[in-house]
Amino acid sequence: MDTIELLVPAGDMDKLKTALRFGADAVYVGGQQFGLRAAAGNFNLDQLSQAVDLTHDQGKRIYLTLNAYLRPDDFDELDDYLEALRPLGTDGYIVSDPGVLQRIKQVDPRREIHLSTQVNTTNGYSCRFWQQQGVDRLNLARELNLEEIRQIRSLSDIELEVFVHGAMCVAYSGRCLLSTALTARSANEGACAQPCRWNYALVEETRPGQYFPIEEDGRGTYIMNSRDLCLLDQVPDLIRAGVNSLKIEGRMKTLYYVAAVTRVYRAAIDAFLADPAGYQFDPAWREELDKVSHRPYTTDYLPTDDAAVHAEDSRYRRTHDFIGVVRQVEEGRVLIEGRNRFKVGDEIELIGPKMCQHRFVVAPCEDEAGQPVATIQPNARVWLPFEGAVGVGDLLRREKDQPGWVSSGPAGQ
Ligand code: SF4
Structure with missing residues (x-):
């Protein structure tokens, strides 16, 4: 133990x-x-x-x-x-x-x-x-x-x-030919296209192209999800x-x-x-x-009374977006590599090992040439004022529902 x-x-x-x-x-x-x-x-x-x-x-x-x-x-x-x-x-x-x-x-x-x-x-x-x-x-x-x-x-x-x-x-796990059958990408060769999570519809064989509305939500049904x-x-x-x-x-x-x-x-x-x-x-x-x-x-099958494996829709959910990585630490400031857009005045969170986290408002930043930066873009490297315990490799995130939040796409996740 x-x-x-x-x-x-x-x-x-x-x-x-x-x-x-x-x-x-x-x-x-x-x-x-x-x-x-x-x-x-x-x-x-x-x-x-x-x-x-x-x-x-x-x-x-x-x-x-x-x-x-x-x-x-x-x-x-x-x-x-x-x-x-x-x-x-x-x-x-x-x-x-x-x-x-x-x-x-x-x-x-x-x-x-x-x-x-x-x-x-x-x-x-x-x-x-x-x-x-x-x-x-x-x-x-x-x-x-x-x-x-x-x-x-x-x-x-x-x-x-x-x-x-x-x-x-x-x-x-992996004992499945669905991906091979539908896409010629084999799950057991590491190339599963995850077709078990696609949306499926019902078609009668003599009426190709006519989809019967068997819906769990407006986008379709998730029979293997x-x-x-x-x-x-x-x-x-x-x-x-x-x-x-x-x-x-x-x-x-x-x-x-x-x-x-x-x-x-x-x-x-x-x-x-x-x-x-x-x-x-x-x-x-x-x-x-x-x-x-x-x-x-x-919990899958682990407790015997819970076999609720099937999800009712195909959406991923999360409450926060990943916005940056700490690449360097100096007295009173950290060098951030952006992953999703954020800006001066946003309230964000820094997370580290051992459940360490700090919530703070983004103060005026500057790029590596010393020029002021108001909006931090994905992949940009900027110096961000920060006081507190922090280490190289700590991460920044931001709650998704802040007013004015603009996602730069799924790449940050
Ligand atoms: S993820 Fe889905 S499609 Fe891929 S091997 Fe598993 S069950 Fe089959």
Whole structure:
């Protein structure tokens, strides 16, 4: 129970630094081959080497995803890739395909192996089986409830990992050909187009083009539309059940998402470990999770009385927008890199690790040449007067409903 790990996605180097800064014990990253999330900013070998050094310098761990299902012709390339990866010293590989597991055992036998959620492990006998094959850790299927996790723990001493937060499939994770069928983009090769979240209509076969109005709202119906997982309330139960690692989903998510979600789970884990008997849930943690872009939250199947997985609409919601990153700190001022437009006079919030946050009004700013700046645009770098505790990598955000708020688009999220 003392060694519970908070495992956080790191889609690129900036997100990796943010994840470590905001409280991750370990990060998972994709390389440029054989990891799902084809569109994430995956790491090349040089970047991976830097990422490993950076993570290990902080005494933390880094895992590489190799969780695609491979075709016969892929294996020569896989062996070459494993050879190239071997000297980098990542702490483990996340795999799905038993063939990949077998090749790792041949080429790099001492590497720790974690079994991906794509394998859909749902019982202790499967855990024993995979342990006998040389797997060190298993990510359990999201479909399990707490009692089932306890039963699995009692049957096997393998390391157990569970997803606690993020998007979910409507199929068993990744076991779905919808994207392949509709777009030729395979979910199990990291290219899912998420067609389960598209709007669908009913058409009678002899009347092509005539759509029957089966509506849940004005935009259509959402027959396969999953909520987002949020097991913040269940953190103590999961730790007590013997889970070793709590994993956050989302290598495609933004810097702000990584920071905000990581610091909340860090706070909950630390509060529980510091005083398990006196642990009290802080409602501010849940409010914090509402400030990032998300679909309606669900606990999925974890408590047996809650199977409310389906969302009634397809909208993402959030109460705040990510507007900037602190890139440099000097006495009385910080250098900000803008992500969304904001201006002098706006009331904004600075967030840092350990649930630190400061609300303040933006004072007159200047650019790096010393010229006054009234409106901070996305990607602009400006000096912002600021007094208080702040560090490089802290983030700025702004409530969405302020009068005069203008969004510069979804790129900030
Ligand atoms: S289409 Fe939906 S259910 Fe299927 S793999 Fe993609 S996200 Fe998962």
